[in-house]
Amino acid sequence: MADDSDLRDRIAVVTGGGSGLGAAMGHELARVGMAVGVLDIDEANATAVAKALADQFGVPTFGGQVDVGDTASVTAAAAAVERALGGCDVLCANVGVQQFGAIDRLTEDDWKWVVNVNILGTVRTVAAFLPMLRAREGLRRILLTASSGALIPGVRLGAYQTSKYAVVGYGETLRQELADEGIGVMIVFPAGMMTRHLESSKLARPAEIGEWVLAPDDIDAMMASRSTGDEHVATPEHAVRNLIADLVDDQPYLITHGAYRDQYHEQLAVLEAAFDRMERS
Ligand SMILES: NC(=O)c1ccc[n+]([C@@H]2O[C@H](COP(=O)([O-])OP(=O)(O)OC[C@H]3O[C@@H](n4cnc5c(N)ncnc54)[C@H](O)[C@@H]3O)[C@@H](O)[C@H]2O)c1
Secondary structure, eight states, X not given: OOOGGGTTTOEEEEETTTSHHHHHHXXXXXXXXXXXXXXXXXXXXHHHHHHHHHHHHOOXXXXXXXXXXXXXXXXXXXXXXXXXXXXXXXXEEOOOOOOOBOTTTOOHHHHHHHIIIXXXXXXXXXXXXXXXXXXXXXXXXXXXXXXXXXXXXXTTBHHXXXXXXXXXXXXXXXXXXXXXXXXXXXXXXXXXXSSSHHHHHHXXXXXXXXXXXXXXXXXXXXXXXXXXXXXXXXXXXXHTTTHHHHHHTTOSEEEOSOSOHHHHHHHHXXXXXXXXXXXXX
């Protein structure tokens, strides 16, 4: 049976690794002895996290810049990781930006930005690193960060939630297509976390598409429509507590925290009822 030691001396890459959940993932991967490539649009944060991991765990690390919204940038970052660390066994495609907004307030530019970074950014990241995983043997995984929003929808999350549903759809197909090659795919569903997510989204939004806007009641309205609950907002460190075990076990899903299981089941019951009506007709 596989255990943590199967990850030792292998190579991990985390996008969006400069803070929050990505930095916490990097910490877990370095803790079990992996070399870690930390990529982020914020180069200073990426290099600082990479240095901290090398200092704390004595593993090889690399910190560099990537904009997953840009194909040339992702290609260049993948080449830089390959030069610095020699390849990739575990890829964490973790970048996601948030743009709150009621459906009738989200602009076409809002949609294009969120779709380009969250969906196409994930697709580009996997496309750039998959050849490296394929060139290696043994334990290999791709981890995609979705969101609890892709399991229980909420208001004001239209663009973000749509993008995270797409990440799930992409991940499901990817898992099926890579199964014969022994490359596992795990989809992560975090609920609310105390991170820089709103700040980093605001910073990463291209200036030419206008200012990042958050209406005063967006977050309260979103929270009221979902059952994850204020009291269940977690630290990223808590969210990754089962990451290594589930990665090694090749689990398809990682639910990190949050009290939304009942709401999820209520939704499934509505879907089941639609099957019942179809079968009775
Ligand atoms: N914070 C939450 O409540 C929450 C909940 C569910 C899912 N998530 C998801 O978790 C993931 C990590 O977010 P987080 O909460 O740790 O936020 P975070 O802001 O701490 O980390 C996100 C990182 O992504 C980077 N980034 C943004 N745009 C980028 C781009 N175009 N290219 C490369 N890097 C880019 C940011 O600089 C930042 O360092 C995201 O996919 C997010 O959607 C977050």
